[in-house]
Structure formats: C-alpha cells, structure tokens
Amino acid sequence: MVSAKSRDYSISSNYRRVASSIAILVVLLTVCVTWNSCIILSRPDYRLVTPKSFFEATLAEDSNSVESHEGGHVIKLVHDEVSEAEVEAEEAASTEVTELVPSQTESSESSDSQTASSESSDDSDWDLYDGQWYYDSVGPLYTNNTCPILSQNQNCQGNGRPDKEYENWRWKPSHCELPRFNATKFLELMSGKTITFVGDSVARNQMESLLCILWQVEVPENHGSRLMQRWIFKSKSVTILRFWSAWLVHHTTEPFSYVPDGITKIHLDVPDETFMQLAPKSDVVIFSNGHWFPKRSVYLLNNEIVGTQLWTPPPENDQPMKITTTEAFELSTETSLTALATHSNYTGLTIVTSYSPDHYENGAWNTGGSCTGKDSPLMPGQVVEHEYTNIMHDKQTTGFYRAVKNRTNKSKLKLMDITEAFKYRHDGHPGPYRNLDPNKITKRSPKGHPPPQDCLHWCMPGPVDTWNEFMLELIRREFEGNQNSAF
Numbered sequence: 001m002v003s004a005k006s007r008d009y010s011i012s013s014n015y016r017r018v019a020s021s022i023a024i025l026v027v028l029l030t031v032c033v034t035w036n037s038c039i040i041l042s043r044p045d046y047r048l049v050t051p052k053s054f055f056e057a058t059l060a061e062d063s064n065s066v067e068s069h070e071g072g073h074v075i076k077l078v079h080d081e082v083s084e085a086e087v088e089a090e091e092a093a094s095t096e097v098t099e100l101v102p103s104q105t106e107s108s109e110s111s112d113s114q115t116a117s118s119e120s121s122d123d124s125d126w127d128l129y130d131g132q133w134y135y136d137s138v139g140p141l142y143t144n145n146t147c148p149i150l151s152q153n154q155n156c157q158g159n160g161r162p163d164k165e166y167e168n169w170r171w172k173p174s175h176c177e178l179p180r181f182n183a184t185k186f187l188e189l190m191s192g193k194t195i196t197f198v199g200d201s202v203a204r205n206q207m208e209s210l211l212c213i214l215w216q217v218e219v220p221e222n223h224g225s226r227l228m229q230r231w232i233f234k235s236k237s238v239t240i241l242r243f244w245s246a247w248l249v250h251h252t253t254e255p256f257s258y259v260p261d262g263i264t265k266i267h268l269d270v271p272d273e274t275f276m277q278l279a280p281k282s283d284v285v286i287f288s289n290g291h292w293f294p295k296r297s298v299y300l301l302n303n304e305i306v307g308t309q310l311w312t313p314p315p316e317n318d319q320p321m322k323i324t325t326t327e328a329f330e331l332s333t334e335t336s337l338t339a340l341a342t343h344s345n346y347t348g349l350t351i352v353t354s355y356s357p358d359h360y361e362n363g364a365w366n367t368g369g370s371c372t373g374k375d376s377p378l379m380p381g382q383v384v385e386h387e388y389t390n391i392m393h394d395k396q397t398t399g400f401y402r403a404v405k406n407r408t409n410k411s412k413l414k415l416m417d418i419t420e421a422f423k424y425r426h427d428g429h430p431g432p433y434r435n436l437d438p439n440k441i442t443k444r445s446p447k448g449h450p451p452p453q454d455c456l457h458w459c460m461p462g463p464v465d466t467w468n469e470f471m472l473e474l475i476r477r478e479f480e481g482n483q484n485s486a487f
Ligand SMILES: *[C@@H]1O[C@H](CO)[C@@H](O)[C@H](O)[C@H]1NC(C)=O
Pocket: 144, 145, 155, 157, 158, 159
C-alpha cells in the first residue's frame, strides 16, 4: 500500500524535473518505484511505533457530553477529547517526527509566508523574539516547592533532575527589554477579564507556568471541572480558563464514508465548536498546538476526504491525497483563527504561540532520540535545524497571516513567535526526569541506548516561563498602548 505522503513526494519530484529529458524521467520513475517500495517496506514500522492501543482505548469514550456553566449561560461541552490522565499518558508519545519530513517543494512553497503582514499584527512585536539567552543568577519566579499545582511530569526537580542551571537563563531581545514577569502588574492589567488557553499539552504547560507565577502573589480559587480548568484570582476578578483542543477544528471518530469508527476525522474547515462557544467571551485567548498532527487521523475539507495520517485507506478507495499533515496544520490554523477574527461579538486579543520545538537528538521520541545530559542552552551557531519543525512553523505562520487578512471585527491577532529562540533550549525538557518513579532509568544503557524521555514539554520552573513574559509584554503593549517597557 502506498501512502499519500509518498505519492505527494514522487509527484512533486516529477514536477521539478518536467523540463528534463525523457531519459531522465524514465530514470526518475524507476527511482519513484524504488522509493515507494521503500515506503511499503518501512510502513509496518510506523505502525509498530504508533500508540495504537492508546487511541483505540481513549477515542472509544469520545462521546461524553457534559454541561458546564459559564457566565450564567449553560454551555454544552462535548467531551470529545481524552481525560487529563490519558493525555498525560500520551505525552511522551506526542511527536512522531522522522517519518513526517515532507518534500523540499513543500517547504520552499511556504518560505515567503512571513512577508504577508497587516495592521492588526503589530510589526513592532517582532523585536521581542530576536535576541539571545543569558545567565541570570537571580533565578526563577517560583520553585517546585512554592507551586502546588504543577504537573508532576514537568516537575523536573521533584522528579530528581540533578542539575538546576537551566532554570536561570533569561531572554534578552536585541533591541528592547523583556521585563521579568510582574504578577501584580499582570493582575492589574487583566482586572475583571478572562484569559483562555486553548490547545494541546503544550498549552497546558504554558498555562501552568502562568498559574505558578501568579500563585506567588495570590492563591486562586479553583472552579474547574473535568473538562475545563478554571481559576479565579479574587483580588482583581481575573479568570484563567484552559480547555483541550489539539487540532482547533471539529473532529469526530464516528464512521465516515470508508473510514471506520475509531479513526479521528478532522474537519479542517470547521472550527472546534467547544472553543467557539467559550473563546469569544474571553478578553485574551492563547492558542498553542501542533503536536497532535502526527497522530493517526483522516483530514476532511468540505466533507471530502483529502488526506490521511498513519492510516491507509482500503485498496479500492486508495486515491491521491491533496493535503499533507503539515498543510493540515496550516488549514486548521487559518480556520480557527479566522472564526475568531470574524466573530461578530469578539473584540479580544488572540495570541498564537508558535510551534514549540522539541529536541530529540539522534532519533525521534520512539527511536532512541534523547536530550539526556543537556544542561545549558545551545550557543549561537550551534542549533541544528530540524526540517519538520521549520515546516510546521512556516505552515502555522501562513495560516496565521491568512486569518489576519480575513479579519472583519475589532479583535487583535498576534503571533508570539517563540520557535527560533526555543531551538536553543535543548536543556529545558524533562528528559528522563518525567515522573516520580524511584526506579526510573535515567542513564544510557551499557550499549548506549538512552532511557525513555520527554524532550518536548518544558520543565517548570524553566524556559516556558519566558513565554508568559512575552505574553505579558504583548498584553501590556495592547492594553496600555505603550511600546516602551516601563514597568
Ligand atoms: C522540589 O525539588 C527538590 C529537589 O530540588 C526536592 O527535594 C523536593 O522534594 C521537590 N518538591 C516537590 C514538592 O516536588
């Protein structure tokens, strides 16, 4: 069986050589045949490494519906996602990178995406993300002992990580200052307002970092439910919400056409109804996702199957697919952001955290990739570019700027472009220190195999706290209308 991905690859390869002689084409076709055979041979391997049982177990309980109360309205939330515990279980498996690197053509097509711009995406923000990391002995804004709610998976110190220096690096933009997070200032700026985090476990990582920082000045009240976290800071009536939406668009596991029950069908042109009920009532919405696109799924546009990921249609339905995994990320970004930017009642500030880079070295999460032993940031010039990360970033940026162009209401859209800066922070992940298990393996085996590890999420305290410093700066610039960093 030939995957959609390999077809795309060979078609675009042909295109680039269309001007060449027929002789070369013949050679090329031979290469394509060989290439496809390679894909056929390697395909069973993908399947072995797919967290299949996880999907089958969790998607089965997809249809739970729960009522939730928000601002006096009764909102029906469809619990079409997994519970927190199951999400946790899935975390280490959240990137399947090696088999996903798309063709060169795809990356060059989108390379001009950042030239698009618009008034609602403030160009003066770019200077925040151009800069470098420096060591600051003042240390982090909280510790694992002063933040009672941080997920154990990201409690690196609590899980026995021996080094601590990674907590002390701060970001210095080249042309301005990024102030240390001032929790009092944040609560003042957000007085009476709601900030909502939407996305996958990386969004949760950022939200927990924010809670930990704010916890140092005020302990919030917990009004959360199983479906949605909700914390209220009474002193200034600030509400922080988070809910799960890994693709940001509508998805279901019900049978569709020739795709059976249990396979996730992702409607790339329909925004996620859950966040469309809640997000427009927010003053600030933070999006962060991208890491679930490598999971097994089928992409739909206008109710038509346009792509598949880690799933092969039956032979009689096998057809060339139009949409690759990274293009699906672009479309879902455009769809979800456009839905907010054209919603008649939404006037908030939407901040899109750009794709968070992972650091599995010499392999992927499931093929011996490792970030064990990284205890300081990479120095300028040391970053090894990761094609998949760059393409995901390009696609997301393209989708973002399309939504900016589509905007009709008074809302604001900002790209919080952390990807480049965070390529340097291979030291900021839990690595093998991702749980309390006293018997966990933290060293390489005698044969050199690294232990299982998380090189995707970020330790707390740790580099992810910087995202909230960027976020506060964007909120301050927006709500104070002042470009100078004068805290
Ligand atoms: C915090 O980390 C220290 C090690 O630096 C550890 O001894 C302590 O138990 C941790 N506390 C919690 C609550 O995880």
